Amino acid sequence: MIWLRSSLLPILTVVAAIFVLWYAGAVGLNSKWAYDKANRAGVTLSFSELVADTWSQEKPKLPGPHQVAAEIWKTTGAMVLRGKAFSKRSLIFHGWITLSATMLGFVLGTGFGILLAIGIVHNRAMDMSVMPWVIASQTIPILAIAPMVVVVMNSIGFSGLVPKSIISMYLSFFPVVVGMTKGLRSPDAMQMDQMRTWNASKWQTLIRLRLPSSMPYLFTSLKVGIAASLVGAIVGELPINQDGGLGARMLVGSYYSQTIQIWSALLTAAALAAVLVGIVGLVQGATLKRMGMAR
Amino acid sequence: MAEPVIKAENLSLTFETNDGPVHALKDISLAINKGEFVSFIGPSGCGKTTFLRVMADLEKPTAGTITVNGVSPEAARMARAYGYVFQAAGLYPWRTIGGNIRLPLEIMGYDKADQAERVKRVLELVDLAGFEKKFPWQLSGGMQQRASIARALAFDADILLMDEPFGALDEIVRDHLNEQLLKLWAKTNKTIAFVTHSIPEAVYLSTKIVVMSPRPGRITDVIDSPLPRERPLDIRDTPEFLEIAHRVRDGLRAGHAYDD
Amino acid sequence: MNWAVFALGFWGVAWWINLRLAKMPRSRVTSFAIPALFGITLLVLWEGAVRGFGVNPVLLPAPSAIAVRFATSIPILWTDFAQTFIKGALSGYLIGCGAAFLTAIAVDRSPFLQKGLLPVGNFVAALPIIGMAPILVMWFGFDWQSKSAVVVVMVFFPMLVNTVQGLQASDHMQRDLMHTYGASYPQALMRLRLPAAMPFVFNGLKICTTLALIGAIVAEFFGSPIKGMGFRISTEVGRLALDMVWAEIAVAALAGSAFYGCVAMIEKAVTFWHPSQRRG
Structure with a gap:
């Protein structure tokens, strides 16, 4: 178990440091409110009373990790136990809404991205006219258009899943196009010559050489793409919040200063991102290992 | 005498580059007969690989004519007239050794039973029987190169074009593979064009040695080897062998005198 | 028709x-x-x-209409640009990238911390950090300071990860050579490790240009004074004045590409020796 000592211990140390900073930050940020309360009540706070208060306020500036954890449990596990896993107040419900928009957009974006990349690799005119725009569009803050897309689509009768998925699709589309174009071009001159000596058709070269060679590039872009899809879905939920979703939870929380609710939605989103990227990573590991391409 | 398998007449190839034209091949004329083992030797830039690539229709000549099996290189490529072995084995890591050898067969549309039979046969030919299910990265460099030769043999082309196939291997493995290649040549009676930059390798393997020199790429000497077809490794210590090696070295030196 | x-x-x-x-x-x-x-x-x-x-301009205005709107609202667009880009995005970008760069150098001497920070940083860089925006708006108020803070949080980890990786980029032979010269740690850092890290550092800087603009604009959706590109986009969408929204998007696109272009130009000057920059 050398791995435990050489990798896990440093990671745990850094994570522990983050928690210490978090608790210390909670004391610092919440102390003003604690002192105000004490002043009004005409009592003076000892240090331990101050700490206890800052870690247990109802609407703290920065809730402690245990408060967020309790809120997450209350809105997920506890509701499952009561058989209300999909009630409107449950984070599972909101998470599911965000996840379905993310997945729909991700699948569509990846599909279109791969198709466009195949076109770009096989057609010089397409390569030279589309590729500069694809690269340039990566420097443009696309996410900023997200609310507009949602509002406009709503006004022409598309609501719910579709507008958010379109944003997710758009965000996962570009990394896949760029990565796949690189990947489909990754076979070297010798491998392409070899296909030529066998008089292989373009289609045979694509299926037997280009696509398998592009797998490492594809998975790298998929990881970026799925994270971007999730961000897109969350931002897409900001302007219209009656449909629910993690983004809507954040916005509603910020309207009513429900900081614990914002943090719990945020951490749920983070966990969701981690799980999604982790799944892509696992599939990547298994596939590349089977293909003998793992490093 | 029968028509030569490969016949080049006044063949030239000029690359246009930013620094002006580069004469990769100039006025090459050569005939290779059926069953010959021809080596091309020369310093880098002499056009030996380019010439091989012209035979394989991977480069187009800018002047002169060349025929392979009596037709243009392009028609020969379409008819899958030759197998090409590159400097690196170039095996796909995601396919087994058997799968790699099957690859050209799949592309050429052989049926499943035929594929299996051919894979088995060529693996035996290169002494790799039993390695069919292994992946390339589980084999040594020499074995990988043998697998890539098996792949070039699998579809029964009677010409084998080899571009420094053993260049990346160490001396000891190379000796062993040279010996095996000669046995294979004797068994299959293929016509082989072989690019190398090793004098002993060229002399040991060939029935005909073509010495080339650079700027412009051209043939300076063609040596018909008097050595018998049956060649044990220690033939390399005989006076006949040393005499041919000497003549090759002289040819290479003469080519170099132009530059300095 | x-x-x-x-x-x-x-x-x-x-x-x-x-x-x-x-x-x-x-x-x-x-x-x-x-x-x-x-x-x-x-x-x-x-x-x-x-x-x-005859598409309804409420749904999709024509490019010509957007161009007219752009030309007639330059003063508004400029105040929004100054508020969001110069005050919010740029300040946050400089602080965030600077802090990440210094942090990377600070942990450079401790392989233990590097081993911990790299996976955590990679993990955090994949998270939807943009969700921090409502919290930071609550902490730092509606004006540009909160936008700047969002940008700092967004760019910090991608920049940190790239710089830490860059500092490990010099190869063993080169480091051994420095060792045989008896070079001190700062000498080796200045003369070998930092120059070798530059392609990675600039990769991080380029990724962060887009993130900075996104962060500054999206943070304004959670509250802002009555100027700023994100504010204008969300209010004009509410009033269905889409030509103005598109004009703001055009500004964002121009600013984003120009920002990226500037960093890429500096990169070209600094890392001219790297294979990716050669063969102009």
């Missing part, structure tokens, strides 16, 4: 010209003309579709 026919015709002609151009050897002219023609074609198709089918 005539407009739509014209647009389709233009598309056909432009595509034919591009096919012709693409067959020519690649040169400066073709590699500029082809994408330019493609972009113009998209605009013509857009304009033609809007006019030809």
Whole structure:
């Protein structure tokens, strides 16, 4: 178990440091409110009373990790136990809404991205006219258009899943196009010559050489793409919040200063991102290992 | 005498580059007969690989004519007239050794039973029987190169074009593979064009040695080897062998005198 | 309907010209003309579709209408740009990237911390950090300081991860060579490790340009004074004045590409020796 000592211990140390900073930050940020309360009540706070208060306020500036954890449990596990896993107040419900928009957009974006990349690799005119725009569009803050897309689509009768998925699709589309174009071009001159000596058709070269060679590039872009899809879905939920979703939870929380609710939605989103990227990573590991391409 | 398998007449190839034209091949004329083992030797830039690539229709000549099996290189490529072995084995890591050898067969549309039979046969030919299910990265460099030769043999082309196939291997493995290649040549009676930059390798393997020199790429000497077809490794210590090696070295030196 | 026919015709002609151009050897002219023609074609198709089918400007305004709006609202666009880009995005970018760079150098001497920070940083960089925006707006108020803070949080980890990786980029032989010279740690850092890290550092800086602009704009959706690009986008969407929204998007696109272009130019000057920059 050398791995435990050489990798896990440093990671745990850094994570522990983050928690210490978090608790210390909670004391610092919440102390003003604690002192105000004490002043009004005409009592003076000892240090331990101050700490206890800052870690247990109802609407703290920065809730402690245990408060967020309790809120997450209350809105997920506890509701499952009561058989209300999909009630409107449950984070599972909101998470599911965000996840379905993310997945729909991700699948569509990846599909279109791969198709466009195949076109770009096989057609010089397409390569030279589309590729500069694809690269340039990566420097443009696309996410900023997200609310507009949602509002406009709503006004022409598309609501719910579709507008958010379109944003997710758009965000996962570009990394896949760029990565796949690189990947489909990754076979070297010798491998392409070899296909030529066998008089292989373009289609045979694509299926037997280009696509398998592009797998490492594809998975790298998929990881970026799925994270971007999730961000897109969350931002897409900001302007219209009656449909629910993690983004809507954040916005509603910020309207009513429900900081614990914002943090719990945020951490749920983070966990969701981690799980999604982790799944892509696992599939990547298994596939590349089977293909003998793992490093 | 029968028509030569490969016949080049006044063949030239000029690359246009930013620094002006580069004469990769100039006025090459050569005939290779059926069953010959021809080596091309020369310093880098002499056009030996380019010439091989012209035979394989991977480069187009800018002047002169060349025929392979009596037709243009392009028609020969379409008819899958030759197998090409590159400097690196170039095996796909995601396919087994058997799968790699099957690859050209799949592309050429052989049926499943035929594929299996051919894979088995060529693996035996290169002494790799039993390695069919292994992946390339589980084999040594020499074995990988043998697998890539098996792949070039699998579809029964009677010409084998080899571009420094053993260049990346160490001396000891190379000796062993040279010996095996000669046995294979004797068994299959293929016509082989072989690019190398090793004098002993060229002399040991060939029935005909073509010495080339650079700027412009051209043939300076063609040596018909008097050595018998049956060649044990220690033939390399005989006076006949040393005499041919000497003549090759002289040819290479003469080519170099132009530059300095 | 005539407009739509014209647009389709233009598309056909432009595509034919591009096919012709693409067959020519690649040169400066073709590699500029082809994408330019493609972009113009998209605009013509857009304009033609809007006019030809009489699309409601509330849904999709024509490019010409957006251009007119852009030209007549330059003062507003400029105040928004100054508020969001210069005050919010740029300040946050400089603070965030600077802090990440210094942190990377600070942990450079401790392999233990590096081993911990790299996976955690990679993990955090994949999270939807943009969700921190409402919290930071609560902490730092509605004005640009909170936007700047969002940008700092967003760019910190991608920059940190890239710099830490960059500092490990010099190869063993080069480090051994420094060792044989008896170079001190700062000498080796200044003369070998930092120059070798520059391609990675600039990769991080380039990724962060887009993130900075996104962070500054999206943070304004959670509250801002009555100026700023994100504020303008969300209010004008509410009033269905989409031509103004598109004008703001045009500003964002221009600012984003110019910002990226500037960093890329500095990169070219600093890392001229790297293979990716050679063969101009």
